[in-house]
Amino acid sequence: MTAAQPVPTNERPIKPRRMDFDMSLLREKYFFRGNPILSTLMYALSASFPDGERFFIDSVRHYQKGIQDPALVDQIRGFIGQEAHHSRIHEDFNDRAKELGVDMDTVDRQFKRRLAFARKRFTPAQQLAITAALEHVTATLAQWTLENPEMGMGTGSEHSPLREMLVWHAMEEIEHKAVAFDVYRTMVGNEKQRIAIARIIFRSFWLQMGLAQIKLLWADRKLPSLRDIREAWNFMWGKNGFRSWSAPEFKRYLKPGFHPNDIDQSHLLEQWSDNYPDVAALQVG
Ligand SMILES: [Fe+2]
Numbered sequence: 001m002t003a004a005q006p007v008p009t010n011e012r013p014i015k016p017r018r019m020d021f022d023m024s025l026l027r028e029k030y031f032f033r034g035n036p037i038l039s040t041l042m043y044a045l046s047a048s049f050p051d052g053e054r055f056f057i058d059s060v061r062h063y064q065k066g067i068q069d070p071a072l073v074d075q076i077r078g079f080i081g082q083e084a085h086h087s088r089i090h091e092d093f094n095d096r097a098k099e100l101g102v103d104m105d106t107v108d109r110q111f112k113r114r115l116a117f118a119r120k121r122f123t124p125a126q127q128l129a130i131t132a133a134l135e136h137v138t139a140t141l142a143q144w145t146l147e148n149p150e151m152g153m154g155t156g157s158e159h160s161p162l163r164e165m166l167v168w169h170a171m172e173e174i175e176h177k178a179v180a181f182d183v184y185r186t187m188v189g190n191e192k193q194r195i196a197i198a199r200i201i202f203r204s205f206w207l208q209m210g211l212a213q214i215k216l217l218w219a220d221r222k223l224p225s226l227r228d229i230r231e232a233w234n235f236m237w238g239k240n241g242f243r244s245w246s247a248p249e250f251k252r253y254l255k256p257g258f259h260p261n262d263i264d265q266s267h268l269l270e271q272w273s274d275n276y277p278d279v280a281a282l283q284v285g
């Protein structure tokens with residue numbers, strides 16, 4: 001363990017919001033633009049969240065008692081509250097997907113195996129580095145989601161609970177994006193390890209998603225059309241597509257000395273209830 005440095009912390013309080021989403025409004029299996037590749041991407045992401053977020057919580061909790069900075073102590077509490085709630089809401093969504101005939105159990109097993117491997121093989125410091133890297137993935141995905149509503153993330157049926165969930169989830173991911181990172185910097189502080197682990201995580205994340213999508217399409221014996229493939233390619237690699245837009249954002253994380261707050265996303269937090277009043281209205285506590 002290296003000496004603790006004063007860490008820049010986000011001054012904004014992190015508060016879990018209780019939300020009321022109606023999952024029964026999800027009625028079509030391939031709800032996202034009717035495209036099976038894009039829809040299974042959403043299912044794969046959602047399937048990875050419940051256990052993934054429990055992994056995040058555990059990796060931060062391992063170091064919680066050693067944190068002295070009262071601001072960071074508060075933020076850890078907020079982070080745990082938000083991630084625990086995300087887990088539960090995504091479980092509800094995943095249950096609804098099962099009712100629509102999506103083989104979520106198979107991908108759930110895939111992610112469970114992956115996380116069990118990480119818990120067994122990696123040290124607590126490495127597990128925290130994995131969490132910090134994945135929090136950068138979610139914060140990057142979140143920024144893109146909130147800045148590009150025209151990409152239709154999660155739209156496709158009239159009142160898509162996925163769209164509502166993603167907007168709320170994205171906003172809270174930005175809110176707590178630096179917490180695991182600051183715990184890592186304070187309690188571990190090994191930059192070489194942070195960067196080495198992030199390199200592996202950034203590559204394997206999309207491999208895992210792709211594998212899960214193939215499993216879901218195979219289970220449904222669904223062969224995407226050429227139009228589906230072209231549309232999914234543009235969504236990821238076209239002008240302003242997520243993968244092409246995010247490539248430099250991922251590279252920034254790999255620079256020594258990087259901190260998540262170097263990327264200013266605060267306008268997305270300040271404006272979220274104005275930009276998405278229908279989602280803000282679902283807050284019940
Ligand atoms: Fe989350």
Ligand SMILES: [Fe+2]
Pocket residue numbers: 056083135138173176
């Ligand atoms: Fe998170």
